[in-house]
Amino acid sequence: MSFITKPKVQWSGQRRNPLGLTIRDYEGGMSTLCAGCGHDSVTAALVQAFWELAIKPEQVIKMSGIGCSSKTPAYFLNGAHGFNSVHGRMPSVATGALAAHRDLIAVGISGDGDSLSIGMGQFAHAVRRNINLLYIIENNGVYGLTKGQFSASADPGSKSKAGIENQQQAIDPVAAAISLGGSFAARSFSGDKEQLVPLIKAGLAHPGCAVLDVISPCVTFNDHEGSTKSYAWTRENHESVTTADLVEPADAIETSYREGSEVPVRLHDDSVIRFRKLEADYDPGDRAHALEYLERHRAEGKVVTGLLYLDSDQPEFHQLSGTALEPLRDFDYERLNPGAEALEELQNRMR
């Protein structure tokens, strides 16, 4: 983890967002991951997305579990509270934090080991509860910190660095999220920043659990010939079904687009990202179709990326719970105390 302070150089003429902050204000400590690690690209995309969205860093909570991916919250948004929890349990801590303070902007960074093995249960239930969390899985098919074991997302037939072939089936977090009743499921590639940044923004804007699976190659243990999570393989075989080519500002006049050709995602300031469909027959609003499409392409060895499923009407956790709009932790005691009289009255029935 980061123990080297990153120098912060300011110069006049730096671009500033509407809060007056430069992109450097959204950075964190120096990464201690391997040079070329896909995760560092995801970190850079997060920095850019938060800066462009002009989100106050102190409104954000950065949550993670254990693993290489889970170290990365130390590498962005120094001004935000970070929480490096225990292995596979990031979702529960995020759920608790959001229960206490529903207005926090939560981003959870996890990995394939953290979310699809030890944390599969918590992943499933965060999706099912639809907590308001951008849930990023930095997916490299391998356990890095323990030196190269297959993870649950390794494809059957994929080879480890030692040349061993994986025999077991792979868990696809996107297909899992869709079938678990998730409201937002997307996939991207750490090497495709143009696609990744808008998906991060869309995930942050989505009121609910936004699962974003990012294929993020491990340069040390899983970037060799025979791996299906390497840079080369992913570049070759990823196929995007959507592209975010339009960001409309909040005050733009709603122009009419051809019905069904775009997927709009509304951001916090009411501006809209429009994801244009590259595949004419792809329908991200149809669960069965999305699953069938993913399965068909998986069989062909293709990695489908883009905004793959969206149901923006699904009620978020607090809507389902009927929680007060004001964050619970901000209620002062006077508004929580039923009072001595109520206790007295209640006890009349205990005789």
Added chain:
Amino acid sequence: MPGADSTPRHINDFVIKIGTVNGTGSASANTLLMKALFRMGIPVTGKNLFPSNIQGLPTWYEIRASREGFNARTGRVDVMVAMNAQTYQQDLAEVSSRGYLLYDSSWPRDRQLAREDVHLIGIPLADMVNRHFTPARVRILMKNIAYVGALCALMDIDTDVVRELIEETFAAKKKLIEPNMQAIALGHDYAKEHFDCPLPVRAEAMNGTDNHILIDGNQAAALGCLYAGATVGAWYPITPSTSLMDAFESLCKRYRTDPDTGEKRYCVVQAEDELAAAGMVVGASWAGARAFTPTSGPGISLMSEFIGFAYYTEIPAVFFDVQRVGPSTGMPTRTQQCDLLSAAFCSHGDTRHPVLLPADPRECFELSVTAFDLADRLQTPVFVLSDLDIGMNDWMIPKLSWDDDYRPDRGKVLSAAELEKLDAFHRFDDVDGDGIPYRTLPGSHRKGAYFVRGSGHNRLGGYTENADEYQEVVDRLLRKWETACGAVPTAVRTDSGHHTEIGIIAYGSSHGAVVEALDRLAASGIHANYLRLRAFPFGDEVQAFLDEHATVFVVEQNRDGQMHSLLKLETRTDADKLVSILHYSGLPIPSDAVSERIRKHIRKEAVA
């Protein structure tokens, strides 16, 4: 084996035990009976001895009436109501000599099922209710009410009080009042006609319950959470803690729901497992809410990773462990005090946690509030160690009261305004020298941002693998522990008023049995001083008590003498003076088990 000899001529001093079949609705009849005695002003306690089953297995309910106010079990059964043919023989065997056994005489009984020293009272309950009521389900329920009626006649229980209770119970379903009263009358009139009523063992109105209530510990703990200002509860259902969250939620529905908008000023999450429940509590507490989880031993095992995490990262959190019989699944509907050590040192690595030890529902209420204040103040997980006996049984306690001037002690939390004035904030800096650093809440101020990590960290909050930096933090945690020693509730000492070398230490639900044992021992000239522990870590008063006595009996409900071990570990006492008195059958500890074993030990020592 017959129980101890009964002295059935006692008025307002008896034990009624009712044996029924689980799922036949006897709970409401038994509550009715107990409440009737309570309203007659007689101190009572009810203990539900039930199986881990929904329907069909044998279940018992024990009501103890004690004009002196003793609330522990005794070895006695003065009146047995044997409604379950399956357990008839066992139930008969348990009746104290010269006691009474009431049974359903609708069918002939085997002659074998009799004892010369027990009075049998046959009442054709099934016949009577079958003639009066349909359908079958109603008959089953009314049979229970009818034995209450019979007991009213036999034991001189005020039927006006019973009627009043029935009217209150069915205030919303008035048409059920008359059938219930008819069933009472059926049992009552039959007993009156066929037996010499009242029996020598009977009730008589007194005024021993003024300003008292009947409540179970889980309900009281839920009230404590409500009044402490807890807003987030996360849990996974587990016997015997489930009713705590049920109670909290229903209290919140009533008192924390905006009457106009319906908005909830609370959030209860039923988690996917105890690991997640613990994570949610830690997350919510970190984000600034008062959060808690109720669970039992198996849940604590699952939560232990997060508990160690919260200890090391200094996040307040409140864990209720309503203990049940272990190890493993154990006996989920039976009671023990078997999680003391696993709570005190829960999780891997060097960890230790404050543990509060309520002795009854009143303390479940009060110590719940204390637990939240301590957790916030010490920034650490705090346990409230209750048990099934306290949590799920009805206890008579003095009315609870609340001081509206109470304000939660949120400990050292820097506000946005305070942060604004600071040059720099360091999460683990011991500014005040009490081992407790300052914390900040997410969403308040950029200057307060820090990174929580369960991995090695230094005083400033940064990651470290440096030996000195690591040690500096864990040594400070020990300083914080010393602060905790002076902050937890002190032990309660009761002196005998005589010079004595004998001390007794107990805690939690063993208290009632010790109080009665002390009384019995004193009557035979054995005097002992008593220290009731209310928390771990131990304060100076515990060391002083150990120093002052030559022999100290440690009474507790587990096999291994966990408090005995903890005292040896955490005080400077001569281990030879500690004598364990253990009870771990799963049924609440009876007072005679305590007094007899102390007597026996003293006799043995005298001979030696």
